[in-house]
Amino acid sequence: MSDYVSTTNACKLCTPLGACLAFRGVEGAVPFLHGSQGCATYMRRYIISHFREPMDIASSALGEKQAIYGGGPNLKQGIANVVKKYDPKIIGVATTCLTETIGDDVPHILHELGREWGGEKPLPLLVNVSTPSYQGSHVEGFNATIKAIVDQLALETGSEIPGRVNILPGLLSPEDIRHLNEISRDFGFHATILPDYSETLDGPAKAAYETLPEGGARLGEIKEMCRAAMTIEFGRSLIGGDFAGSVIGKRSGNKTIGIGTPVGLRENDAFFGALEKTSGLKTPRPYLLDRGRLIDAYVDGHKYLFGKRAVIYGEEDLVIALASFLAETGIVPVLCATGIKSPSFKNSIESVTEGLAAERPLALDGVDFHQIKETAEKLSPDILIGNSKGYKMAREWKIPLIRVGFPVHDRFGGQRLLHVGYRGALRLYDEITNALLETKQESSSVGYGYL
Ligand code: SF4
Known part of the structure; x- marks a missing residue:
């Protein structure tokens, strides 16, 4: 290679x-x-x-x-x-x-x-x-x-604007951004989410064509970002680096918290923990119920997922977050791959899967689909998780592909895929479990209708 x-x-x-x-x-x-x-x-x-x-x-x-x-x-x-x-x-x-x-x-x-x-x-x-x-x-x-x-x-500095927080979500779906907005609101915050294409890239049908779609992070709020009570920047690859969060941190006196993209239980616990700390409030009951349901699903579905072998590929921070999530469920992320060259990728994968994965995941950065296929083939995966571009491998190996992230070109509704929050994890968990069950059912020689 x-x-x-x-x-x-x-x-x-x-x-x-x-x-x-x-x-x-x-x-x-x-x-x-x-x-x-x-x-x-x-x-x-x-x-x-x-x-x-x-x-x-x-x-x-x-x-x-x-x-x-x-x-x-x-x-x-x-x-x-x-x-x-x-x-x-x-x-x-x-x-x-x-x-x-x-x-x-x-x-x-x-x-x-x-x-x-x-x-x-x-x-x-x-x-x-x-x-x-x-x-x-x-x-x-x-x-x-x-x-x-x-x-x-974001040049305005000065007194803190009560109730204002910034969320720098990274490249997530419009549905994710809507959910982040909902969560922040339920904690009593007004969040400036940058970018916010929840409406500009997934808006309602309109009678007349708009040359500039409605929505987007408000310019007035962007200018005030250094006056927010806190900035949360998602993405383990960004922690400690020179990105937007650090610009705000330096201008406003270090109020930036870097956490992993909140997919799965532990990364969401960190996100909700940060909101609890800043707001002084307990996590609202609907989210505690979501969290409880996620754990309940982990227990119920464990017998279907334990030991299954997954290949994850795509954007670095989404792959790290998915590896963290899969390791919690009992699925082994045997290969985690990203096309981005990143010296910290391997360490991040090790750190989020440590003590959970039954087999040490192989982490490859700076690779293309040719290299991913060559490596994955030898690892006998049961499932692929990534964008649409892995479809050829899934088809050849007759295994399911769970479409996440960007781009999703061969299915409808890619912009409405929810990845974040306890609710996003639960949706992903159901989809993964059902895809594995369906593959087993379809390949069964006798067929069965009850699990
Ligand atoms: S489309 Fe091609 S040429 Fe244009 S910026 Fe992208 S990589 Fe470069």
């Missing part, structure tokens, strides 16, 4: 795609790619197919000439066109491989544009982020964008 140099079916997506998703979670924002037209077309197609919502992404549409002489004039003209067409509150400018390679100085070009602006409408807020795709993945692009938004907009 060490001399393998090309990538076959990458287990990660393009870096500015993550930026576009993050910008979509801000009120009145238009994501804008500084690069050639094809990048925006590919990303729009990819995102629409998962969320089944319109997704406009503007582009500076560079051609051969700009690739040689620089894309500054196109970027300025493109922004002027977006202002005319959308009248947005904010334009999120992300770079692409091309503009990173030619070395366009985007912050400088935007600064110049601010000085020269003579448009009929005022120039909206401009946030820029550097997202060269040859350096990272969609997750790095997503995290860099959240950091850029906080760094460039």
